[in-house]
Amino acid sequence: MSDAYVECLVKAKSSALGKFGKYFLIVVTVIMVILMALTMNVIALLLAVAAGVGAYFVNMFTDLEYEYLYLDKELTIDKVMAKTKRKRVAVYQLDRMEILAPIKSYHLDNYRNRNVKEKDFSIGYEDKPDLRYAMYYEGGEKLILSPSPEMIKVMKNAAPRKVFND
Numbered sequence: 001m002s003d004a005y006v007e008c009l010v011k012a013k014s015s016a017l018g019k020f021g022k023y024f025l026i027v028v029t030v031i032m033v034i035l036m037a038l039t040m041n042v043i044a045l046l047l048a049v050a051a052g053v054g055a056y057f058v059n060m061f062t063d064l065e066y067e068y069l070y071l072d073k074e075l076t077i078d079k080v081m082a083k084t085k086r087k088r089v090a091v092y093q094l095d096r097m098e099i100l101a102p103i104k105s106y107h108l109d110n111y112r113n114r115n116v117k118e119k120d121f122s123i124g125y126e127d128k129p130d131l132r133y134a135m136y137y138e139g140g141e142k143l144i145l146s147p148s149p150e151m152i153k154v155m156k157n158a159a160p161r162k163v164f165n166d
Contacts (some may be wrong), residue, residue: 004158008068008148009080013124018062025055060085066121070151073158077121089121092143094159098136100152101164103144111136122146 032048035041065080073094079087101107114136122132122144133152135143156163
């Protein structure tokens, strides 16, 4: 049995609201620190600390990367927040996968009307050409991924009847 190992890191697009919130909280922090320095007001200090902590957490949840790790018929997805914190999101077995195909593929026509839970671990937007893939897993989940061509090739070798790259 040959073990295949492929790793892929994908940067997710930040939302406009998340960017606005992060910069707004940074500006509020700076203004409160200046106000606290001029008036020696404790409430301004507390507001500055709260806005700074809020900016930190907003940055953590808007600066996302997803790491796909394929090893021996198992796809592991990790979420990397602000390049400092890693969290395991899910582990998927290729044996239990129904289909993996480009998101606009005709192979997915039979799956489009299903009522499934959708999870987006991709770049977050439609690129030209659209390189995102849809994976249906055990009838109850639809994953949207942005894997590398090398990862698709290895997965197609492991499950040739389930993986399509049109």
